[in-house]
Amino acid sequence: xxxxxxxxxxxxxxxxxxxxxxxxxxxxxxxxxxxxxxxxxxxxxxxxxxxxxxxxxxxxxxxxxxxxxxxxxxxxxxxxxxxxxxxxxxxxxxxxxxxxxxxxxxxxxxxxxxxxxxxxxxxxxxxxxxxxxxxxxxxxxxxxxxxxxxxxxxxxxxxxxxxxxxxxxxxxxxxxxxxxxxxxxxxxxxxxxxxxxxxxxxxxxxxxxxxxxxxxxxxxxxxxxxxxxxxxxxxxxxxxxxxxxxxxxxxxxxxxxxxxxxxxxxxxxxxxxxxxxxxxxxxxxxxxxxxxxxxxxxxxxxxxxxxxxxxxxxxxxxxxxxxxxxxxxxxxxxxxxxxxxxxxxxxxxxxxxxxxxxxxxxxxxxxxxxxxxxxxxxxxxxxxxxxxxxxxxxxxxxxxxxxxxxxxxxxxxxxxxxxxxxxxxxxxxxxxxxxxxxxxxxxxxxxxxxxxxxxxxxxx
Amino acid sequence: xxxxxxxxxxxxxxxxxxxxxxxxxxxxxxxxxxxxxxxxxxxxxxxxxxxxxxxxxxxxxxxxxxxxxxxxxxxxxxxxxxxxxxxxxxxxxxxxxxxxxxxxxxxxxxxxxxxxxxxxxxxxxxxxxxxxxxxxxxxxxxxxxxxxxxxxxxxxxxxxxxxxxxxxx
Numbered sequence: 001x002x003x004x005x006x007x008x009x010x011x012x013x014x015x016x017x018x019x020x021x022x023x024x025x026x027x028x029x030x031x032x033x034x035x036x037x038x039x040x041x042x043x044x045x046x047x048x049x050x051x052x053x054x055x056x057x058x059x060x061x062x063x064x065x066x067x068x069x070x071x072x073x074x075x076x077x078x079x080x081x082x083x084x085x086x087x088x089x090x091x092x093x094x095x096x097x098x099x100x101x102x103x104x105x106x107x108x109x110x111x112x113x114x115x116x117x118x119x120x121x122x123x124x125x126x127x128x129x130x131x132x133x134x135x136x137x138x139x140x141x142x143x144x145x146x147x148x149x150x151x152x153x154x155x156x157x158x159x160x161x162x163x164x165x166x167x168x169x170x171x172x173x174x175x176x177x178x179x180x181x182x183x184x185x186x187x188x189x190x191x192x193x194x195x196x197x198x199x200x201x202x203x204x205x206x207x208x209x210x211x212x213x214x215x216x217x218x219x220x221x222x223x224x225x226x227x228x229x230x231x232x233x234x235x236x237x238x239x240x241x242x243x244x245x246x247x248x249x250x251x252x253x254x255x256x257x258x259x260x261x262x263x264x265x266x267x268x269x270x271x272x273x274x275x276x277x278x279x280x281x282x283x284x285x286x287x288x289x290x291x292x293x294x295x296x297x298x299x300x301x302x303x304x305x306x307x308x309x310x311x312x313x314x315x316x317x318x319x320x321x322x323x324x325x326x327x328x329x330x331x332x333x334x335x336x337x338x339x340x341x342x343x344x345x346x347x348x349x350x351x352x353x354x355x356x357x358x359x360x361x362x363x364x365x366x367x368x369x370x371x372x373x374x375x376x377x378x379x380x381x382x383x384x385x386x387x388x389x390x391x392x393x394x395x396x397x398x399x400x401x402x403x404x405x406x407x408x409x410x411x412x413x414x415x416x417x418x419x420x421x422x423x424x425x426x427x428x429x430x431x432x433x434x435x436x437x438x439x440x441x442x443x444x445x446x447x448x449x450x451x452x453x454x455x456x457x458x459x460x
Numbered sequence: 461x462x463x464x465x466x467x468x469x470x471x472x473x474x475x476x477x478x479x480x481x482x483x484x485x486x487x488x489x490x491x492x493x494x495x496x497x498x499x500x501x502x503x504x505x506x507x508x509x510x511x512x513x514x515x516x517x518x519x520x521x522x523x524x525x526x527x528x529x530x531x532x533x534x535x536x537x538x539x540x541x542x543x544x545x546x547x548x549x550x551x552x553x554x555x556x557x558x559x560x561x562x563x564x565x566x567x568x569x570x571x572x573x574x575x576x577x578x579x580x581x582x583x584x585x586x587x588x589x590x591x592x593x594x595x596x597x598x599x600x601x602x603x604x605x606x607x608x609x610x611x612x613x614x615x616x617x618x619x620x621x622x623x624x625x626x627x628x629x
Contacts, residue, residue, distance in 0.1 A: 025490060025594035151529055159534040162526045168551040175559040182566045190592070194490075197589035213576035216583070217591050219474075219487040221573045223497035227507040228569040232562055235511075239558045246551055449491040449594075453467060 016300035018113055019451050023295065028448040032441050033198045035291055041438065044290045049434040055427020062420040063138060071141050073417045080400045080412035085139035086250075087392040088422055091275070092132035092429075093173065093247055094268075094388060096180070097240055098276020099125025103183060104236035107229075112454070113304050115447040116296040119191075120287070120437070121280050122184040127432040128279070129177045131425040136169075138421065165249040172246040179239055183232050186225075189215050190446045244272045251395065257338035258399030261326070267319030271388060274312040274358075277305050278384035283433065285378045287442065296443055303371045309384065310365040316391075317359050334404055346411065347398045350390050357387030461585065461599040462621035467493040470596040473619035474499040477600060480615060484604035488582065488597040507568055514564025515557050522556030523549055581629030599627065 019028075066073060076083040099121035106114035137143045149170045151160055160167045192212035199205040215221070248268035251259040281302065288297040327339035342351045361383045364370045371377065402409045414422075436442065464470040467489060474487055478501055487496055497503075526549040530536075535543050570576070582588050582599060591597055598621070600612055616624045 029490070029593045151525060157534075159529040161536070162530055162552060163538075163545055163548040165551075168555075171552045171555040175555040178559060179562045182562050186566060186569065190491075194592040197592045210576075213570070214578055214580060215575065216580055216588075217488045217490060218573075219489060219493070219496040219500060220502045221575075222489065222492040223502060224505045224507055224569055224572055226492050227505045228511075228565045231507060231511045232565050235558050235562050235565070239555075242551065242554055242558075246555075249551075446491040453491065 016303070017298060018300060019116070019448065019455060020295040020298065021455070023448075023452055023455075025449045025452055028296070028452055029194060029198075029445055032296075032443050032445050032448065033195055035437070036195060036439060036441060037199055037204065042290060045434060045438060049431060049438075052427045052430035052434060055424050056431050058420050059424025059428055062417050062424055066138060066417065066421075067143065071139065073415065075413050075415045075418055077410065077412070079403065079408055079410045080397055082396050082400060083412060084414045084418040084422060085135040087389065087396050088425060089132050089135035089139075090247055090268075090392045090396075091389050092128045092135070092425065093176075094244065094272035094275045095279045096125040096128035096132065096176070096276065097244060097269070097272035098280050099123070099128075100176075100180060100183075100236050100240040101273050101276065102280070103187070104233040104240065107233045108237060112451065113301055115451055116293075116298075116443050117280065117284060117301055117305075118447070119184075119187065119444045120283065120433075120442045121276075122180065122187065123433065123436045123440075123442075124276075124279060124283060125180050126177070126184055127429050127436075128276075129173065129180060130432070131429050133173060133177065134425060134428075135421075165246065165253050168246045169250060172243045176239060176243045179232070179236055183236055186229060186232060187444060188440065189213065190217065190225075191441045191444060193217065194445050195441065241269055244269045256399050256403050257332075257334040258342070258395060261323065263319055263322050263326070267316065267322075270312045270315035270319065271391065274309060274316050275384060275388035277309045277312065278381040278388070281305050281309070281377055281381035282385060285374055285381075287437065291437075291442075293443065296448060299372050299374075302374065302377055306365050306371040306377055306380075309380070310362060313358065313362040313365075313384070320355070320359065337402070338399060341402050342394060342398055345398065345402065347394065347401070350398070351394055354387050354390040354394055357383040358391060361387075461582070461588075461597055461625050461627050462616040462619065463587065463590075463623045463625070464596040464598065464620075465594075465622055467496075467596055469620050470598055471496055471499055473598050473616075473621060476619050477598065477615070481606050482600050482604050482612075484601040484607075486599050486601070488588070488591040488599065490592050490594060490596070493596075506572055507565065510568035510572075511561050511565045514568075515561035517564075518557040518560030519553055521560070522553040525556075526552060581627055584628045585625055587623075587625065595622075602629075 074083060074085070076085075099118075102114050102121045103118040103125075106118075137146050140146060148154075149160060149167065162168075189212060192208050193215040196205060196208040196212050199208055245265040245268065248264035252261055252264040254260060284297055284302070284305075288294050324339055327335040330336075342348070362380055364376070364380060370380075397412050401412055462473060464473060470487060470489065471493060474485075474496060477485060478499060483501060485500055487493075487500060489496065523546075527544060527546075530545070530549075531543045537543075582591075582597075587595070588597065598616070598619075600607060600616070606612075613624055613626075
């Protein structure tokens with residue numbers, strides 16, 4: 001369906017289709033599994049994977065240099081001891097949140113439109129959390145001692161401090177990664193069985209066969225499967241909220257003006273979902289074009305994601321407004337100065353770009369024509385991605401650079417190594433995404449069959 | 461084993477088979493079909509109880525881990541505040557509850573479904589690979605007390621199936 005038809009359909013109050021008409025169980029199965037098994041790999045894939053792999057090499061180089069020389073190669077120093085690493089960590093974790101929201105929360109709310117985008121947004125979650133996890137480790141200074149964060153019977157006779165949000169973070173992020181992995185893998189099992197049955201060559205047949213673990217679609221298995229999947233969704237839902245809440249505690253529990261704020265948990269969670277949906281759109285729009293999946297990832301999906309972005313963007317905007325208001329209303333000199341410094345200090349340009357990208361540009365989503373205009377959605381999503389990175393930069397760096405005593409103020413800027421690690425992590429993320437779309441079904445095949453079934457039942 | 465082209469026919473067939481008195485049977489479908497497991501006489505999944513047990517273990521174990529470390533094994537007096545400062549133990553307790561419950565859900569699902577299972581007789585049937593594409597199968601096992609080679613074949617043919625096959629095992 002093209003945008004003009006979509007516009008007409010919306011005018012007459014008809015909901016846009018979740019799957020274009022004319023598909024059967026066989027066509028959805030064949031079309032999605034062909035991307036992995038039979039269709040020649042498009043040139044786009046080789047170029048994209050090649051480019052992102054170059055950035056992976058840059059990441060490896062930067063990390064190797066970091067391990068030999070130490071964190072002094074980064075721009076961090078006193079007073080700004082948390083620089084790019086923490087900004088990137090929060091940014092990546094936030095991006096991951098949309099995947100869990102789409103797969104778990106929308107499942108509990110019975111939103112059928114999640115079914116063609118859940119698989120790759122879960123993969124996105126997994127890879128984003130993997131990228132996020134890199135940063136605290138690289139930032140440790142002595143990353144080979146990272147396991148000191150876990151409680152284990154050590155010969156040193158010491159234990160972690162469980163009253164510290166930084167230790168909570170370790171548990172939150174590692175639980176989040178594990179649960180996302182379980183959720184993703186459980187969702188993949190039936191599709192791996194489909195690939196096993198479709199594969200004609202020996203090795204893919206064997207590899208998918210091992211991963212599918214002998215799944216045969218038994219009614220009894222499906223019954224348990226659906227129950228387990230539902231419960232996992234129920235577990236993942238509070239988990240996703242808790243993860244970014246704990247991340248926000250890293251800041252909110254500290255006393256630094258600009259960090260010490262009770263609005264942080266909800267505002268961080270909304271920001272996470274906001275940036276995550278922007279990333280899902282950034283990935284989905286090129287993918288549906290290159291692999292001609294417009295039948296499965298329809299305008300309705302894009303429009304719905306635009307609406308979620310608008311809604312969460314407004315919550316984030318409320319967070320900005322409240323931060324500013326509370327700074328003034330508190331009557332606290334330091335809080336007031338923090339806000340003035342953000343708006344008119346040396347980093348003011350970042351604040352205003354952030355306001356432009358996160359607050360003003362997404363207001364275009366109020367217009368229906370923008371929500372069904374694919375290039376416009378893509379542009380807005382890119383803006384939000386950048387805006388959310390700047391938001392974390394403003395929170396982390398600008399707050400630290402000027403706190404209580406002017407004699408302790410200092411400026412911060414990232415060095416070439418900071419940028420190399422950021423670019424490298426984006427390369428790692430994209431390289432993993434490219435590998436994923438090459439070897440695993442990027443759309444959940446069995447859930448598409450369910451959609452076909454529902455569509456036929458409805459039309460009868 | 462009988463083959464069907466749509467879930468409604470399979471569901472009707474499964475209900476009739478159950479009414480006929482067959483008990484040891486299974487159905488194979490490319491996506492979950494509502495009511496099918498109930499139709500062949502399977503009701504309780506057992507999964508919720510497993511997940512609940514996992515959650516309780518994670519919750520109690522997680523809290524006790526922190527209590528034991530902070531109060532018994534490695535107490536640190538910070539400005540005379542209580543050693544058992546339980547509110548700050550809640551986030552980790554919560555995370556571990558979710559973690560252990562999710563692990564129990566995964567391994568409980570696999571264990572109850574007897575997966576991984578590298579070999580199963582149904583895969584001997586060439587057409588069975590369509591069970592992951594667009595075909596629906598109903599299988600009555602030879603171990604069923606009512607099973608009779610001829611009579612069962614005739615019964616399966618009578619339920620509007622697309623074809624009836626014998627599965628080697």
